[in-house]
Amino acid sequence: MKGRTEIAELGEFGLIDRLTAKFEKRNKSTMCGVGDDAAVIEASKDKAIVVSTDSMLEGIDFDLTYFPPKHLGYKVVTKGISDVVAMNAVPEQITIALGISSKISVEFLDDFYAGVEFACKEAGVDLVGGDTSASVTGLVINITAVGRAKKSDIAYRSGAKEHDLICLTGDLGAAYMGLKLLERESYVLKGIDNPQPQFEGYEYLLEQYLKPRARYDIVESLRKEGIVPTSMIDITDGLSSEILQICKASKCGARIYLDHIPLPKQATMLAEEMNIDPVIAALNGGEDYELLFTVPLSLREKIINIGCIDIIGHITAESTGAYLVTPDGNDITLRAQGFTPKQ
Amino acid sequence: MKGRTEIAELGEFGLIDRLTAKFEKRNKSTMCGVGDDAAVIEASKDKAIVVSTDSMLEGIDFDLTYFPPKHLGYKVVTKGISDVVAMNAVPEQITIALGISSKISVEFLDDFYAGVEFACKEAGVDLVGGDTSASVTGLVINITAVGRAKKSDIAYRSGAKEHDLICLTGDLGAAYMGLKLLERESYVLKGIDNPQPQFEGYEYLLEQYLKPRARYDIVESLRKEGIVPTSMIDITDGLSSEILQICKASKCGARIYLDHIPLPKQATMLAEEMNIDPVIAALNGGEDYELLFTVPLSLREKIINIGCIDIIGHITAESTGAYLVTPDGNDITLRAQGFTPKQ
Numbered sequence: 001m002k003g004r005t006e007i008a009e010l011g012e013f014g015l016i017d018r019l020t021a022k023f024e025k026r027n028k029s030t031m032c033g034v035g036d037d038a039a040v041i042e043a044s045k046d047k048a049i050v051v052s053t054d055s056m057l058e059g060i061d062f063d064l065t066y067f068p069p070k071h072l073g074y075k076v077v078t079k080g081i082s083d084v085v086a087m088n089a090v091p092e093q094i095t096i097a098l099g100i101s102s103k104i105s106v107e108f109l110d111d112f113y114a115g116v117e118f119a120c121k122e123a124g125v126d127l128v129g130g131d132t133s134a135s136v137t138g139l140v141i142n143i144t145a146v147g148r149a150k151k152s153d154i155a156y157r158s159g160a161k162e163h164d165l166i167c168l169t170g171d172l173g174a175a176y177m178g179l180k181l182l183e184r185e186s187y188v189l190k191g192i193d194n195p196q197p198q199f200e201g202y203e204y205l206l207e208q209y210l211k212p213r214a215r216y217d218i219v220e221s222l223r224k225e226g227i228v229p230t231s232m233i234d235i236t237d238g239l240s241s242e243i244l245q246i247c248k249a250s251k252c253g254a255r256i257y258l259d260h261i262p263l264p265k266q267a268t269m270l271a272e273e274m275n276i277d278p279v280i281a282a283l284n285g286g287e288d289y290e291l292l293f294t295v296p297l298s299l300r301e302k303i304i305n306i307g308c309i310d311i312i313g314h315i316t317a318e319s320t321g322a323y324l325v326t327p328d329g330n331d332i333t334l335r336a337q338g339f340t341p342k343q
Numbered sequence: 344m345k346g347r348t349e350i351a352e353l354g355e356f357g358l359i360d361r362l363t364a365k366f367e368k369r370n371k372s373t374m375c376g377v378g379d380d381a382a383v384i385e386a387s388k389d390k391a392i393v394v395s396t397d398s399m400l401e402g403i404d405f406d407l408t409y410f411p412p413k414h415l416g417y418k419v420v421t422k423g424i425s426d427v428v429a430m431n432a433v434p435e436q437i438t439i440a441l442g443i444s445s446k447i448s449v450e451f452l453d454d455f456y457a458g459v460e461f462a463c464k465e466a467g468v469d470l471v472g473g474d475t476s477a478s479v480t481g482l483v484i485n486i487t488a489v490g491r492a493k494k495s496d497i498a499y500r501s502g503a504k505e506h507d508l509i510c511l512t513g514d515l516g517a518a519y520m521g522l523k524l525l526e527r528e529s530y531v532l533k534g535i536d537n538p539q540p541q542f543e544g545y546e547y548l549l550e551q552y553l554k555p556r557a558r559y560d561i562v563e564s565l566r567k568e569g570i571v572p573t574s575m576i577d578i579t580d581g582l583s584s585e586i587l588q589i590c591k592a593s594k595c596g597a598r599i600y601l602d603h604i605p606l607p608k609q610a611t612m613l614a615e616e617m618n619i620d621p622v623i624a625a626l627n628g629g630e631d632y633e634l635l636f637t638v639p640l641s642l643r644e645k646i647i648n649i650g651c652i653d654i655i656g657h658i659t660a661e662s663t664g665a666y667l668v669t670p671d672g673n674d675i676t677l678r679a680q681g682f683t684p685k686q
């Protein structure tokens with residue numbers, strides 16, 4: 001009889017590497033398979049279609065006690081198209097498959113799809129298919145997003161070069177602190193009739209957690225400026241993890257500067273109130289749906305002129321590793337989960 | 344406060360109609376959205392890409408007490424690519440997203456992906472992406488399949504015309520009876536150490552339930568003969584339901600003949616043993632993954648020459664409805680679930 005290995009022993013990325021190691025490429029239309037934000041499939045001589053799939057499971061990715069169905073519908077679309085955007089492609093279609101438990105009503109689904117349609121309208125995306133089935137347990141949501149780009153415009157994770165600038169859109173940590181706030185209020189008000197949660201002053205955090213918008217605007221801005229990033233990824237697992245993904249795929253190192261990472265004021269305030277380090281929220285919180293990308297040093301001016309993009313560091317040689325530099329000059333090793341001081 | 348409507352009041356198809364009614368088409372690349380086996384997206388001037396998504400949930404779509412992981416991996420691929428095949432397209436890529444509960448081991452996933460790879464190899468398909476996340480409940484599997492076809496080769500559900508022949512590949516009811524057999528043995532042997540289930544003589548039924556193959560061979564045969572079906576669908580919910588889908592989309596009626604429907608011998612034998620009507624298994628059992636399609640009357644000879652395809656009836660005017668004709672000449676109204684004698 002075979003032994004039993006727990007998945008935790010390998011970790012998510014180790015597991016995926018193991019399971020997909022034996023798969024061959026059989027079709028010439030397959031341009032890029034497992035290992036990036038989305039798969040890349042040839043559409044015509046100069047165009048490609050990118051396809052990404054993601055799941056959101058009740059009890060893991062959302063809690064229906066405080067996640068309004070309309071926001072959930074919106075966020076699912078964001079999660080799907082963010083992966084397409086992270087390839088520097090334009091999202092055009094989505095499909096949604098639902099596993100529906102008996103506690104879900106038609107009115108809940110009306111609200112959920114109203115959120116889906118709202119996000120589709122904003123992003124100019126079509127809902128083109130789906131599947132509904134029963135679920136004996138919680139609500140199960142799967143989204144597949146399809147986008148399009150010129151082959152030469154596609155940004156993989158693997159193209160970062162030494163001395164490239166590391167660029168970041170928006171700010172980090174708000175979604176994570178929004179979740180912490182919702183969890184706190186949910187815990188405090190448990191069992192109370194007509195609960196009145198205290199969200200005042202933290203509206204931005206809730207918005208970033210419940211209704212984040214994918215950065216398709218950036219794909220458009222980059223196109224206008226004629227910039228194709230050398231590498232790109234969206235931030236779903238925290239900045240540390242995403243930088244390490246780029247370093248792994250591009251075979252490079254990185255140095256990012258703590259005082260260049262934009263932390264929103266509300267996140268810093270709530271983090272202080274809850275005794276959480278706001279830097280941890282930014283580095284490891286996740287679900288920001290911002291874009292992290294690299295460009296050659298020569299594009300510095302152009303990037304700054306776009307606005308809403310911060311240059312937070314630069315790519316180094318692989319042998320030097322990936323570090324966060326603190327304002328007092330200490331180097332801290334970046335890790336996918338948490339970070340520890342350099343020896 | 345809003346009322347609560349149960350999903351059962353609308354049914355699956357009514358629910359999908361309601362939820363997707365408000366969605367607009369925004370991209371010219373969207374050729375066909377919700378309402379067919381797969382979405383159709385423009386790839387180039389004369390080519391299209393089709394995309395389909397499906398979920399399989401533990402406790403609803405499979406029971407791990409008798410579904411070996413390798414077979415499950417194989418069947419998931421079949422489920423995904425069968426929808427692509429049902430558009431008369433060639434499947435080329437799949438992505439798989441998994442929600443994994445704590446009882447699942449790495450060895451289980453090794454076996455599951457061995458089945459996925461085996462099916463991919465047979466069908467010439469590439470695994471190009473995926474997503475793994477934790478699940479607090481059961482195993483959740485989502486498959487997205489991508490295929491390719493000339494625009495002019497795509498077979499929608501909506502093109503059937505009066506007098507067209509109704510064609511069926513393979514036979515029906517084996518998968519359903521295979522499931523009944525597994526359920527029976529599982530029930531009978533519950534709690535017994537070293538159980539010895541009795542499957543002798545019924546191997547074909549188990550194979551059709553646990554390891555069905557998608558009919559991509561038919562897409563190739565049709566292409567060789569220069570035949571583009573006027574409509575096509577794969578049989579996942581039983582013959583009745585699929586014929587009604589074609590009638591609804593094509594605005595037509597249908598007459599099929601009971602004595603032309605191929606029922607495998609093993610299914611008839613087990614049905615008798617278990618006191619089940621084998622016709623019910625064929626009409627409403629589902630999960631056959633065979634193809635149902637229509638062609639103009641003039642192609643009769645060509646269809647017969649392909650082999651392994653039965654002509655089971657013909658398309659009629661919409662006003663006449665959809666009927667099953669018994670050998671003694673009675674007309675029975677086709678219904679998505681069960682059938683009742685015509686008044």
